Amino acid sequence: MNVIENSPFTKKLSAFATLSEDELAVLERLHQRRRTFAAGSDLVHQGQPEQAAYILAAGWACSYKIQQEGTRQIVDFQIPGDFLGLRSVLLRTSDHSIEPIVEIEAAEVLADDLLEVFASTPRLAAAILWAASRDEAMVVEHLVGLGRRDADARMAHFLLELGARLALVGMGSKAGYTCPLTQYHLADALGLTAVHVNRVLRQLREAGLVTFRDGQVTFDNFDRLVALAEFDPGYLDQAGPILK
Amino acid sequence: MNVIENSPFTKKLSAFATLSEDELAVLERLHQRRRTFAAGSDLVHQGQPEQAAYILAAGWACSYKIQQEGTRQIVDFQIPGDFLGLRSVLLRTSDHSIEPIVEIEAAEVLADDLLEVFASTPRLAAAILWAASRDEAMVVEHLVGLGRRDADARMAHFLLELGARLALVGMGSKAGYTCPLTQYHLADALGLTAVHVNRVLRQLREAGLVTFRDGQVTFDNFDRLVALAEFDPGYLDQAGPILK
DNA sequence: CGCTTCATTGAACTCCTTCAAGGCTCGTGG
DNA sequence: CCACGAGCCTTGAAGGAGTTCAATGAAGCG
Numbered sequence: 001m002n003v004i005e006n007s008p009f010t011k012k013l014s015a016f017a018t019l020s021e022d023e024l025a026v027l028e029r030l031h032q033r034r035r036t037f038a039a040g041s042d043l044v045h046q047g048q049p050e051q052a053a054y055i056l057a058a059g060w061a062c063s064y065k066i067q068q069e070g071t072r073q074i075v076d077f078q079i080p081g082d083f084l085g086l087r088s089v090l091l092r093t094s095d096h097s098i099e100p101i102v103e104i105e106a107a108e109v110l111a112d113d114l115l116e117v118f119a120s121t122p123r124l125a126a127a128i129l130w131a132a133s134r135d136e137a138m139v140v141e142h143l144v145g146l147g148r149r150d151a152d153a154r155m156a157h158f159l160l161e162l163g164a165r166l167a168l169v170g171m172g173s174k175a176g177y178t179c180p181l182t183q184y185h186l187a188d189a190l191g192l193t194a195v196h197v198n199r200v201l202r203q204l205r206e207a208g209l210v211t212f213r214d215g216q217v218t219f220d221n222f223d224r225l226v227a228l229a230e231f232d233p234g235y236l237d238q239a240g241p242i243l244k
Numbered sequence: 245m246n247v248i249e250n251s252p253f254t255k256k257l258s259a260f261a262t263l264s265e266d267e268l269a270v271l272e273r274l275h276q277r278r279r280t281f282a283a284g285s286d287l288v289h290q291g292q293p294e295q296a297a298y299i300l301a302a303g304w305a306c307s308y309k310i311q312q313e314g315t316r317q318i319v320d321f322q323i324p325g326d327f328l329g330l331r332s333v334l335l336r337t338s339d340h341s342i343e344p345i346v347e348i349e350a351a352e353v354l355a356d357d358l359l360e361v362f363a364s365t366p367r368l369a370a371a372i373l374w375a376a377s378r379d380e381a382m383v384v385e386h387l388v389g390l391g392r393r394d395a396d397a398r399m400a401h402f403l404l405e406l407g408a409r410l411a412l413v414g415m416g417s418k419a420g421y422t423c424p425l426t427q428y429h430l431a432d433a434l435g436l437t438a439v440h441v442n443r444v445l446r447q448l449r450e451a452g453l454v455t456f457r458d459g460q461v462t463f464d465n466f467d468r469l470v471a472l473a474e475f476d477p478g479y480l481d482q483a484g485p486i487l488k
Numbered sequence: 489c490g491c492t493t494c495a496t497t498g499a500a501c502t503c504c505t506t507c508a509a510g511g512c513t514c515g516t517g518g
Numbered sequence: 519c520c521a522c523g524a525g526c527c528t529t530g531a532a533g534g535a536g537t538t539c540a541a542t543g544a545a546g547c548g
Contacts (some may be wrong), residue, residue, distance in 0.1 A: 427526075
């Protein structure tokens, strides 16, 4: 029993495909170059060519874009087990910034390492691409929320989706989860102001649906929250990949 | 001189990599199975497992998601040269619907064809993935627009981006382009109502920035429109891919 | 102990929606 | 050939969801 089997990244990929001893060993090697980054210090900066990608081992990060006027839109949050900058390292381009929300621990993955993994263990490659595809589906769902959901449903959907993602790596359940985000983070992700985020959270709390307080999300009434958000987790748990 | 060199798909990929005779031949084969679809008839339906992908040869389509209440959010438009359902065919999942906006002509591409291309001509594969990555960057930019741009800037940005994409396949310029979208399409894409789209278009027209009328987009003052939209085409023309 | 960050609440305002009505164009059938 | 309906565009008036401005409190930290 190796420690690698308990890494969030392995947990996540295991949900996609049963991994062999060999594949676990490859994952072990990918986790070699451990680094830590302080909260708030940009990992990747908008427009900079990127040299490495990272597998997030502990802590939370977010990818975002800044507008000229200074407003910020958070595109996605990254939690343990998520890849940071996968696409950009393969394609030598980064159109957004990535910032650790708390101090994070991440394994650096160079482009060559990644290409080697793709060449040597295609099943692993498929699982990784699959995870990437799920991330993309989440971005699409996020877009739909910004375009066609009101603030309440948007918030509800967001908190539920985050819960589902955390559950996949053993960090959340239908009861709730620990969450280091501030109301400003929520505002920048949901396209709202922090003031309004506060009001929405109060409404949801007073309606007995969900409580966001002191870094803790508690689902007070999971089913009614799902109904309000029209939350359909179908886009999160997909069928098997095409490569065997 | 082969006809394949004039296909929009080839034009687009050529912007990413210079293609050899062999690669052009492979593209030729990909274009074999031509099919046409009538406007309005769903090509892919939300939730259905998808068997094939398509390369759009002529006409416009859009990918969208429908909410329970019936509201619709258009995620992206596809123009000639674009891939339809690339990710979903590789990963056997489709979380959105695709609808032709006008009658379209598309080449059907089976998963096996695609895998063969990826195995036999890696440079072509890289160019295709690269195009896919650009599409993803556009979705992200779309998300930013919905979250952090007001209706005017959103519309301006959208019309400019579409122009840049069309220019890549020789269907648009700084002067403008032909565009079969209705104001309802714009509304569903921009997260607005058709009524408000109409007002926004009027404002932009009366301000002498851009005219959207009778299926024709005319840039009346390109530079001021770019300024209003804070349009930075950086995310559209990327540096070269990592695979040579 | 002051400074910064985060959360909270009220009041005024505004951007966008909703509701409603009317116009234009084009294809279809009487 | 004209009537009629369907789809799209246009405009006004009223209402609402979310913003902006402003002020206060609580907690963490050097």
